[in-house]
Amino acid sequence: MKPLFAKQTVRKGVSAHSAIGLVCCALLYLICVTGTAIVLFEEIQRLEQPGAPEMDRIAPQAVDAGIANVVAAEEGATPTTHLYVHMPTEALPRTTITTDTQAFHIDAQGAIAVPEENAWAEFLLALHYRLNLPAIWGMSLVGLFGAMIVALAVSGIVAHPRIFRDAFRLRARRNDEVSTLDWHNRLAVWTLPFALAIALTGAMIGLFYISGYSLAAADYDGDSEAAIAPVFGTEPDGDEAAAPLPKVTPALDYMARNYPEVRVSYAILHDPGTRGQHVQIVGVHGQRLIFGEYYAFGADGTFNGTAGLADGTLGQQIAASIYNLHFGNFGGLPVKLAYIVFGIALTIVVSTGTFIWLNKQDRKGSPRPSIRASWWGITIGMPLGIAATLAARMTMGNEAPFVAIFWIFTLAAVAAALMASRRSTMVKAKPAVPEFAP
Incomplete structure (x- = not known):
């Protein structure tokens, strides 16, 4: 029977298939590298801006003064729809007020100290x-890669029935190929609980956009806020008529009196300066995985209840625990260091997995020198690109073009690896000069 496609077409299809697979592996590797780095997100912010004022606590009256100062600084601009006050925490002992357009660090008296400048930390997080894509596309794609890690972990266990029995078997002295395979399998076993937890929570966070929009379209006439209200609570109806700014002091005093064991991490003003404004306090509960509970207050300081993230339905508590479990934001610095170690191991597992596939292709007589060179370029280039953005932050400042710098360095590393591979191939293919006996 005559082949459906010509050999040349088939060859191009195989190359395209391999290239697409390489792109997927590269993005998965990038997610692991950056995920390991941003475990220290708060510490990176302090490193970026060491001169910002720090404090263990701030008085409620100083918070109100800071809000008034920031709103006054925005006079003439479009009114902000949300105003966030980051209260001092153990990981980030700073008070920062953020509006829709800008952010400022304030001192212990509520005076504006300096603008917030943590563009490098935000770049890594984004x-x-x-993946530097629009939110709905990028987060959905990252969520799919989280699901992919789950599938890879489960299929890896099935494909290696002796994987747990050989958990501490290393044949590093045999050859590079065997060593790579053993390190891949051993690290995969040692990090399996971590990988599954990270992958599952990452998939849930990343696919939130798809699930939220789908649920809103199917059951809530496209209202995304109504779709997530059963989990995170509802907001009062808005009223855009002008009104004086609310005070957060009554809300913070109420929290201190009635919830002394709860550490306030955020005070949020919704629609400030309007009659529909209200205050929301985010309180962190010790010895819990949840990122916090929402405490709702009216503009006059009246307590209106909680959302139920701390003591509501099981689904609410699970949803509120996903973020901290994914990023290691519990247990302090020891947990963060453990996440970094496991994150590095998971990154190595992803990297060596591609090399194992390439080695298998070599044994089959179908080597992929360009793919191998590209993968070396990606493996080295992405960490190099991140290091280059850090150097740019230190030399060029907060406005450095981090996205462009990262991708330029990454692609340059891939291009350099490809050029070196092709040069090596040409040297090997060059015919030997015949020798003549005298």
């Missing part, structure tokens, strides 16, 4: 969260 690279991990959405």
